[in-house]
Amino acid sequence: MRIVLNDFISLDGVVQAPGGRGEDPDGGFEHGGWSMPFFDPESMGAALSDAMQSTEALLFGRRTWEVMADAWPARAGDPFADMMNEIPKYVASRTLSAEEAASRWGNTKVLGGDADAIGSIRSLRAKGGDATIQVMGSASLAQQLVENDLVDEYRLMVEPILLGGGKTIFPSDGRARPLDLVSVAQAKTDVLICVYRPVSSAEGE
Template sequence: MKLSVNTFVSLDGVMQGPGGPEEDTTGGFTRGGWVIPHFDEDFGRIVDEEWFAHADAVLLGRSTFEMMRTYWSAYPNQDELVARVLNTYPKYLVSTTLTDEQAAWGPTTVLRDDIVEQVRALKERPGRELQVHGSWQLAQTLHNAGLVDVYRLLVFPVVVGNGKRLFDDTTRPSAFRTVSRGTTAAGATHLVLEPAEFTRGDLGIVDGEAVITEVPV
């Protein structure tokens, strides 16, 4: 299976608490709900048809797991795609604190140690995608281990200012190949990116001509 990271992100890279003021207040975060003013029909179509429609299994961190379980297990239309995937597809939860009983939500397996190697082994299984949704710390760990095959980002036209970021100063450098891009009616940008080798260059003038040279990393 491919490993994909699917998430909402602000212009300044924040992914914390997009769906509501109380969704994730870790660290005193008070700006939750920044996605809601930008909801439109395109948003729902992208999340359904271009994200969850590719899933065969879901991989979540503890906080995102508990938030999603509370919402989607009580969702009124259990036949909708996102509800069906999250409630009935295989899920893998990264947690050192929850017991199997506490993690009960459909077919859920708790991963407690050697996370990178366990995820590496899951990727060897047949299937389309093992999908990470939200799960800030897990997404960073998997990126730094070189395990992410594709990023699907909805980038919203808002600067949040502080909060958990998809990439920060601990992130392993990477370039990306843009597989596809588009915009929603409300102004969000949908990006599908594949990681590539980080490279650098320099722009100079040689014999009166602008010359681009590669700089060793």
Template sequence: MTGRITIVLFTTLDGVAQAPGGPEEDPAGGFPYGGWQAPLFDAVVGEQIGTEIAKIDALVLGRRTYDIFASYWPNHTEGEGDGAIGRKFDEIPKYVASRTPLEPEWRGTTQLGPDAAAEVAALREKHENIQVIGSVDFVHTLLAAEAYDELALWVYPIVLGQGKKVFPDGAAPANLTLVAPAVTGTSGAVLLRYAPAGKPTTGDMSAPDRGV
């Protein structure tokens, strides 16, 4: 078995992926815009996310995101919509990157070890469709290690000017290639799906073969 690891993030036009869901999600650094995604609710985005979640057979989360999920989703497993997502999350294995010991009450939870990026990469041998949701701090580690197969970015038409970015200063240089047509929601959010494509190269736009 060789599964796929997909990272899913909600980000602003200036690349901020911190605390899209609510004010208390991640207030680190005094971030004042927690919950910035909520006013931009989009049924197209919701439907697309629900469709993708229905396909996954393992979930990878950073500790902060895991704590938020574990306090919400086990209590929302009835009906459709959130209920369908809650049932899916409840039944599949959850893998958590945490620097401190984890004593999970949510069934199917496993804490990753010190080399979490390598352990996530190895999950391809156990699962077919692994999804990493949110967890931007841990995502930085996965991106640097290229421990992923697809980066799915929901880019929203908003600029915040501060907060944790998908690619902060000092991020590992990388080429990405678009692997699917863009999907646009009613809010103006755009889904861009990329795969890693090696290291950047350079050239000269004024070279003769460029016709410039």
């Protein structure tokens, strides 16, 4: 199975709270909702829809899952919302119970936190086949996935704004990780819709 990170990201690498002011104020972050003025339904909406069409499961950290679980069930009847509600979902959490997860947002399975979650994710990824697990947001979890070489594709909507600090999906461990640019498209709002894949060890030599 392939793990794909899908993020709205500022030019300086911040992914925190793109959708709303109160979404994630950790660290005194004051720019919640920064991504919304740049959203182009025609190109960005189509890219998100295309990504979902090839996705067989979603993977979240606890905070992002909470935001999604509070939003999507109430939107039932919209085709995209129905897709979000029906697709299998995994959430990495040390405190969320299986019963609470299933009652709040159907088709959710809880993975253990920290190392336990990474081990479970390794097992999912090792199942093989062409299935795709998509990670939306979930900066802390995404960073752990990058650190552990568990990301097969990056789908990044690079937005023309500098936020001056905030949560990122990129590790700061000093290790270089070469990527291949698979595709790029420009939205009307000057967002660059980029798809990258890690360079294999053979290619990088």
